[in-house]
Amino acid sequence: MPVTTAAYATDTLPGGTVDAVVIGGGAAGLNGALMLARSRRSVVVIDSGTPRNAPAEGVHGLLGLDGTPPAELYERGREEVRRYGGVIVSGEVASAEPATPSALPASSASSASSASSAEGDPSAGNAPSAEATPPAGDDPRFTVTLADGRTLTARRLLVATGLRDVLPDVPGLAEHWGHGVVHCPYCHGWEVRDEPIGVLAVGPASVHHALLFRQLTDDLVYFTRGTELDEDTRTRFAARDIRIVDTPVEEVVRADDGGIAGVRLADGQVVARSVLAVATLMRARTEGLEGLGLPIEDLPDGMGRRFAAGMAGATDVPGVWVAGNATDPTAQVGAAAAAGALAGAHINALLAIADTDAALAAAKSGATAV
Numbered sequence: 001m002p003v004t005t006a007a008y009a010t011d012t013l014p015g016g017t018v019d020a021v022v023i024g025g026g027a028a029g030l031n032g033a034l035m036l037a038r039s040r041r042s043v044v045v046i047d048s049g050t051p052r053n054a055p056a057e058g059v060h061g062l063l064g065l066d067g068t069p070p071a072e073l074y075e076r077g078r079e080e081v082r083r084y085g086g087v088i089v090s091g092e093v094a095s096a097e098p099a100t101p102s103a104l105p106a107s108s109a110s111s112a113s114s115a116s117s118a119e120g121d122p123s124a125g126n127a128p129s130a131e132a133t134p135p136a137g138d139d140p141r142f143t144v145t146l147a148d149g150r151t152l153t154a155r156r157l158l159v160a161t162g163l164r165d166v167l168p169d170v171p172g173l174a175e176h177w178g179h180g181v182v183h184c185p186y187c188h189g190w191e192v193r194d195e196p197i198g199v200l201a202v203g204p205a206s207v208h209h210a211l212l213f214r215q216l217t218d219d220l221v222y223f224t225r226g227t228e229l230d231e232d233t234r235t236r237f238a239a240r241d242i243r244i245v246d247t248p249v250e251e252v253v254r255a256d257d258g259g260i261a262g263v264r265l266a267d268g269q270v271v272a273r274s275v276l277a278v279a280t281l282m283r284a285r286t287e288g289l290e291g292l293g294l295p296i297e298d299l300p301d302g303m304g305r306r307f308a309a310g311m312a313g314a315t316d317v318p319g320v321w322v323a324g325n326a327t328d329p330t331a332q333v334g335a336a337a338a339a340g341a342l343a344g345a346h347i348n349a350l351l352a353i354a355d356t357d358a359a360l361a362a363a364k365s366g367a368t369a370v
Contacts, residue, residue: 011087013044019041024158025051026051027324028047028336030078031077032158041347046093051074052164055179095144099143114229117342141155158320159323161284162325165183168225195275202225204227214240221245248266251264295315307322
């Protein structure tokens with residue numbers, strides 16, 4: 001149930017080979033791009049315009065920016081990346097895969113990184129890098145193809161595609177997503193404090209979910225929806241005055257003002273609620289990335305799937321990093337942005353080593369020729 005943000009001016013896709021392509025224009029992707037651009041790396045962000053938190057009224061728990069609307073936050077982020085020469089392209093990635101030698105763009109001379117050109121323009125050092133020889137085996141290349149057929153080649157990839165929240169199939173639920181229907185007590189909890197809240201159970205994860213929302217309201221109802229709830233948990237819920245409803249849920253009832261009036265049960269009873277909390281099924285966005293062969297793993301309790309990643313977002317595929325909700329589904333905006341920054345710094349560090357290796361090889365080749 002992705003929500004598309006408002007359209008914005010898109011940059012021209014550069015030719016040649018760029019240092020990095022960031023797939024995803026949310027907090028993780030933009031912060032990764034910012035780190036790379038500030039390191040004078042040529043970086044292109046491919047943004048589908050469908051961030052996970054688009055339906056939310058504001059981003060919370062983000063120091064100094066608490067309450068900022070997501071669209072405003074990302075607009076600021078795009079401006080910051082562009083300030084340092086980064087390129088933001090609106091589009092969908094149709095495929096991303098290792099580049100074959102025949103697919104690499106022709107080399108051309110470049111002086112974009114010279115000190116004289118950089119003094120007058122902070123973005124001058126971020127022009128697409130050129131190569132006099134094919135890349136070495138430990139300095140890979142990737143071809144990224146957009147849905148409209150345009151392509152570009154990158155030395156490194158940062159996958160920051162985020163995830164999709166999948167709601168349980170309850171009639172009337174999806175229309176309230178991001179407003180009356182919430183999933184994160186840290187993202188939305190304060191805003192729904194003291195409201196009559198209902199937890200729609202989806203499995204074991206919902207038990208802890210209920211305890212977190214109980215911190216926010218004294219009026220909490222737990223709808224089991226056919227999930228198991230042992231006697232120990234029922235006793236614990238009773239101790240916290242959490243009411244348990246085992247009758248099957250039929251639908252979410254819409255209020256006259258467009259919000260939530262309550263939950264209709266199979267016996268016809270309507271339990272009045274104004275907010276519903278649900279632990280969503282979280283699935284990393286993988287479309288178009290199959291050609292990379294990135295490892296994917298299941299989340300505990302069947303709650304979704306994520307890209308597997310190690311330190312700083314490095315993956316088992318050389319040259320590819322992952323950051324944000326695509327690999328850490330529970331990360332809030334601040335944590336996702338921090339992960340993007342760490343991945344961007346790691347990418348730059350390894351590119352610096354690859355650049356030095358290439359320069360050394362070229363110097364040795366020149367010495368041998370003489």
